[in-house]
Amino acid sequence: MEKSIHMNHQPNDPNLTTWVNVPPNSDFPIQNLPFGIFSNTEYKAPHAGVAIGDQVIDLAALFEQGHLNGLGLPEDNVFAYDTLNAFMALGKQAASKVRTRVSQLLLADNPELRDNEELKQAAMRPMDHVTMHMPVFVRDYTDFYSSIEHATNVGAMFRDPNNALLPNWRHLPVGYHGRASSIVPSGTPITRPKGQYKDPQDDQPSFGPSRRLDFELEMAFITCKENGMGNSVSTAEAEEYIFGFVLFNDWSARDIQAWEYQPLGPFLGKNFGSSISPWIVTMDALEPFRTESPKQEPEVLPYLKTEGKKAFDIELEVFLHPEGGNENKICHSNFKYLYWNVNQQLAHHTVNGCNLGIGDMYASGTISGSDPKSFGSMLELAWKGTKPLKLDDGSERKFLLDGDTVTMRAYAEGNGVRIGFGEVSSKILPAR
Ligand code: CA
Numbered sequence: 001m002e003k004s005i006h007m008n009h010q011p012n013d014p015n016l017t018t019w020v021n022v023p024p025n026s027d028f029p030i031q032n033l034p035f036g037i038f039s040n041t042e043y044k045a046p047h048a049g050v051a052i053g054d055q056v057i058d059l060a061a062l063f064e065q066g067h068l069n070g071l072g073l074p075e076d077n078v079f080a081y082d083t084l085n086a087f088m089a090l091g092k093q094a095a096s097k098v099r100t101r102v103s104q105l106l107l108a109d110n111p112e113l114r115d116n117e118e119l120k121q122a123a124m125r126p127m128d129h130v131t132m133h134m135p136v137f138v139r140d141y142t143d144f145y146s147s148i149e150h151a152t153n154v155g156a157m158f159r160d161p162n163n164a165l166l167p168n169w170r171h172l173p174v175g176y177h178g179r180a181s182s183i184v185p186s187g188t189p190i191t192r193p194k195g196q197y198k199d200p201q202d203d204q205p206s207f208g209p210s211r212r213l214d215f216e217l218e219m220a221f222i223t224c225k226e227n228g229m230g231n232s233v234s235t236a237e238a239e240e241y242i243f244g245f246v247l248f249n250d251w252s253a254r255d256i257q258a259w260e261y262q263p264l265g266p267f268l269g270k271n272f273g274s275s276i277s278p279w280i281v282t283m284d285a286l287e288p289f290r291t292e293s294p295k296q297e298p299e300v301l302p303y304l305k306t307e308g309k310k311a312f313d314i315e316l317e318v319f320l321h322p323e324g325g326n327e328n329k330i331c332h333s334n335f336k337y338l339y340w341n342v343n344q345q346l347a348h349h350t351v352n353g354c355n356l357g358i359g360d361m362y363a364s365g366t367i368s369g370s371d372p373k374s375f376g377s378m379l380e381l382a383w384k385g386t387k388p389l390k391l392d393d394g395s396e397r398k399f400l401l402d403g404d405t406v407t408m409r410a411y412a413e414g415n416g417v418r419i420g421f422g423e424v425s426s427k428i429l430p431a432r
Contacts (some may be wrong), residue, residue: 001292002084002259002260004127004214005070005101009049009100009103010289011030011031011033011099011100011284011285012284012285012287013031013094014031014288014415014416014417016030016031016103016107016232017030017107017108018030018052018053018106018107019106019107019108019109019110019114020052020053020054020055020106020124021053021054021055022053022272023053023054024258025041025231025418026053026054026055026418027051027411027418027419027420027421027422028051028052028279028420028422029052029053029417029418030103030106030107031417031419032051032052032246032281032285032419032420033051033052033099033102033103033199033282033285033289034050034051034135034279034281034282034285034414034421034422035048035049035050035059035084035087035095035135035244035278035279035282035389036049036050036051036056036084036132036135036278036279036280037049037082037083037084037132037133037134037135037278038046038056038125038130038132038278039130039131039132039133040125040129040130040131040257041118042130045080045082046082046131046133047059047060047079047080047081047082047102048060048078048079048080048081048084048087049125049130050099050102050261051127051279051352051422052106052166053127054126054127054128054377055124055125055126055127056124056125056126056127056130056181057102057105057106057123057124058062058122058123058124058125059079059098059102060077060079060080061119061122061123062079062093062102062105063077063078063079063080064077064080065119065122065123066112067101067105067112067119067123067323068098068101071094071098071101072094072097073089073090073094073098073281077324078090078248082133083134083135083136083137083138083359084135084136084414085137085188085358085359086361088136088222088224088243088358088411089224089358089360091224091225092224092225092240092243092283092284095224095243095284096284097284099282099284099285111123132185132186132187133185133276133278133281134184134185134276134278135185135222135246135276135278135279135280136222136280136359136361137359138180138183138359138360138361139359139360140177140180140357140360140361141177141178141179141183141274141360141361141362141363142175142176142177142178142349142360142361142362143175143176143178143218143250143266143270143362143363143365144173144174144175144340144345144364144365145173145174145176145365145366146167146170146173146174146338146339146340146345146364146365147337147338147339147364147365147366147367147368147376148170148212148294149337149368149369149370149374149375150365150366150367150368150375150376150377150380151164151165151169151174151365152164152165153368153375153379153380154379154380157379157380157383157384158258165381169278169300170296170339171298171300171301171347172304172348173304173340173344173348175267175345175348175349176265177255177364178250178266178271178274179270179271179274180361182271182272182274183272183273183274183275183276183361184273184274184275184276184426185275185276185277186275186276186277186278186319186422186423186424186425186426187425187426188275188426189426189427189428189429190251190272190273190275190426190427190428190429191272191273191429191430191431191432192209192213192270192402192405192428192429193209193210193213193253193256193268193272193273193431194207194208194209194210194376194429194431195207195255195256195260195268195269195391196256196259196260197210197211197212197255197256197258197259199255205259206329208431209283209430209431210253210254210255210256210431211255211399212253212254212255212385212398212399213251213252213253213254213300213399213400213428214251214253214254214319214377214378214379214380214399214400215249215250215251215252215377215378215400215406215424216249216251216252216365216366216376216377217249217251217316217331217333217366217367217368217376217377217408218247218248218249218250218363218364218365218366218367218376219246219247219248219314219316219335219363219364219367219410220240220244220245220246220247220248220276220361220362220363220364221243221244221245221342221361221362222244222245222246222280222357222359222360222361222362222421223241223242223243223245223346223357223358223359223360223362223424224241224242224243224358224359225240225241225356225358226355226356226357226358227241227350227355227356228249228355229353229354229355230351230353231350231353231355232347232350232351232352233346233347233350233356234303234305235303235304235305235306235343235344235346235347236307236343238343238346238347239343241276241346241356242283242342242346243280243282243343244280244281244282244283244285244286245280245281245283245286245312245409245421246276246277246278246279246280246281246421246424247276247277247408247409247421247423247424248274248276248277248312248361248363248364248424249274249275249406249423249426250270250274250363250366251270251272251273251274251275252269252270252377252379253268253269254269254379254399255269256269256421257269257270257368258291265412274363275424276361276424277408277410277421277422277423277424278422279421279422281419281420281421285370285419286312286412288414288415288417288419289312289313289314289412289414289419290308290309290310290311290313290314290410291311291313291336292309292311292336293309293310293311293336293338293339293341294337294339295301296339297379298342302345303347303348303351304347304348306341306343306344310341310342310343310344311335311336311338311341312335312336312412312416313334313335313336313412314334314335314336314410314411314412314421315332315334315410315412315413316331316332316333316334316335316367316376316408316410317329317331317332317333317408317409317410317412318331318332318333318376318406318407318408319329319406319407319408319409320389320391320397320400320404320405320406321404321405321406321407321427322391322393322401322404322405323403323404323405325391325392325393326387326392326393327369327397327407328391330381330389331373331375332373332374332375333367333369333374333375333376334367334369334374335364335366335367335410337367337368337369337370337374338364338365342362342364345362345364346362349362349404365398366374366380368380378397378398378399378400379399382389382394382397382398382399384386385398385399386406400428401428402430403426403427403428404428405425405426405427405428406425406426406428407423407424407425408423408424408425409421409422409423
């Protein structure tokens with residue numbers, strides 16, 4: 001078997017080209033190579049793959065046929081499982097080696113897979129013929145609240161415009177423990193939740209389908225290493241624990257949330273569903289897109305200090321697609337706007353000794369910028385219903401209606417390379 005010998009191969013090199021068809025503006029050039037779990041008609045059991053152009057590379061098949069030999073992987077085929085947890089548990093270095101090896105196999109001048117029809121039959125699937133699944137088993141899910149613009153907007157609407165930020169907000173990355181069981185992959189419809197709400201003018205609460213259903217534009221990182229209960233992870237160590245990122249839509253019922261959230265925080269207004277994009281874009285692939293975070297004032301406590309560029313320049317877009325209508329772009333934001341970076345989030349999460357799990361998910365909180373077009377929720381875009389959004393079919397939205405589809409897309413772009421996340425897209429179904 002011919003083996004590639006590119007020892008110093010750099011998978012992020014913008015000059016790399018591949019023999020696989022990569023459509024213009026594809027989210028998945030050879031410099032990306034995100035990991036996911038897919039199935040198709042030939043191999044019904046979900047297992048691991050990598051996205052490239054309009055194809056999915058079957059990692060279980062590559063491993064089985066010896067094309068991932070020499071990377072120090074265990075004998076057990078970790079790619080044959082229906083989640084990436086076993087693979088991620090091998091650590092970030094193992095994942096980097098696999099990504100580098102797959103990059104070599106896909107290089108324009110490497111014939112190993114390119115000229116092996118039998119292997120291509122076994123290990124390549126057209127992306128439009130596969131079904132994507134949850135990439136990981138999520139045991140625990142945490143939602144942060146790390147956008148100062150979002151926290152200020154919500155504080156102004158829900159509490160007091162003059163004291164929108166609570167006194168702790170600039171001192172620690174506020175978060176809460178969410179519900180992991182209802183995190184679902186893109187394409188899974190979301191049923192409108194029912195619950196209690198009480199409008200300010202009413203004396204008594206009412207019960208029924210939420211009338212203020214909303215999305216939240218977020219990104220989430222996934223951990224691949226355990227720290228052990230009682231141990232903390234410093235901001236400097238945090239990145240050893242972070243495998244990669246997905247897009248995250250944290251569906252929210254604002255009327256239920258507003259009535260229930262004091263004194264203990266979000267509950268039924270949030271736990272009915274969260275949707276993610278199915279491909280995990282690795283931190284490795286995002287390295288070229290590191291950038292500065294907003295300045296933090298006042299200075300944070302020593303355990304939250306970070307050095308260097310800890311934010312990522314990732315463009316974020318939200319589209320609303322009414323039933324039978326067109327897609328309307330309603331928001332354009334950026335991941336780099338976040339006040340608190342992921343290193344700080346993870347250090348704060350574990351400073352008390354909380355143990356992290358493999359496959360656990362940590363959402364950023366709604367990512368809003370200062371421009372009203374960058375607000376990452378309907379609550380903010382339509383300012384609590386006082387400024388309805390106009391759609392191209394002439395209809396208006398204060399919040400989401402049954403039949404609406406919300407689609408989020410994200411990409412980092414530079415040096416002619418686009419590292420995309422694909423999309424998270426879900427339709428709202430009527431309450432049951
Ligand atoms: Ca949220």
